[in-house]
Amino acid sequence: MTPPRRATLADVARLAGLSKTAVSLILNDRPGSRLSDEAAERARAAAAQLGYKPNPAAQSLRSGKTRTIGFISDQVTITRFASAMVRGTLRAAKEYDHTVLIAETGDDVSQLAAAFDEMIDRRVDGVIVGLMAARMVDVPSAPHGVPVVIVNGRTPDDLPSVLPDEYAAGRAMASVLMDAGHTRIGFIADIPQIAGDPRRSVTIARRLAGIREALAERGATSFEAVGENWTTALGFAETTRLLADHPEITAFIAGTDGVAFGVYQALSDLGLHVPRDISVVSFDDEELASLVRPGLTTARLPYEQMARHGVEMLLGDRELAHELLPMPVIARDSVRTLIAEPTGR
Structure with missing residues (x-):
């Protein structure tokens, strides 16, 4: 037909x-x-x-604009946790009557450069480079008049960017515990080689600084664990070790939700309950944070909001600059308010 x-x-x-x-x-x-x-x-x-x-092609010839933007990611489109960034890009672009061309590159630097050149060849009106982990990446130079925004990352030449406000989130999560009366807190997070390497993270050092400064300002006693990778296995091992050495701990701050899941497992194996015996808070708000029992109180990485902000920089009235977006505290059931300071377990 x-x-x-x-x-x-x-x-x-x-x-x-x-x-x-x-x-x-x-x-x-x-x-x-x-x-x-x-x-x-x-x-x-x-x-x-x-x-x-x-006809879009005819309109493009007249205006010099294609009404398309490019979205290049490393692992965002294949990672359920960060896929909200794609959703935010698509929704915001639609509001501006733009189509989105998407490319996935993995961690291959040459693939990122190739994808960028392909977007420019298709005369996109702007490019968003979206990263799953907030790190520094190299991006080729764009022709004059084609704006580029890095979402959840930075570049050595200081292109406009949108990042989560990890320092404020660190302070907020420490305060959640201290406001509930906890003053002896285990802290499983510190990875010096990542915190000090912008190619691996441009935000983790800020997260840790916010936690440490908030705890110090209010006189809380913290017991830190240093690990090689932020994994469930690290959370399990260091929870077990810290409680053996410091049974007075009443709460844990986990560096990520993945670490927190290990904390939960270790506490269960020790016959302890969250939050009746030990409170736990974390960062990221992965899907499992709402599914574990009790639900995990965590600071959400605002992937969708960061992407929307980036599109508004490209197409709207937002200034092309460096922006920090808040990480909202998602309060669930993993924190117990202490009526009085415990003297031990």
């Missing part, structure tokens, strides 16, 4: 009784025409009746 023919500008002009030039001026809202309101109404009514839609 032959699909119905798409209505053309000539069809609209014929139905409206106007010239193609007049109809084009009206439908594209081009200034300077002397057409009457009645003619404009006829043109728009004819276009609506025929279901006419302007």
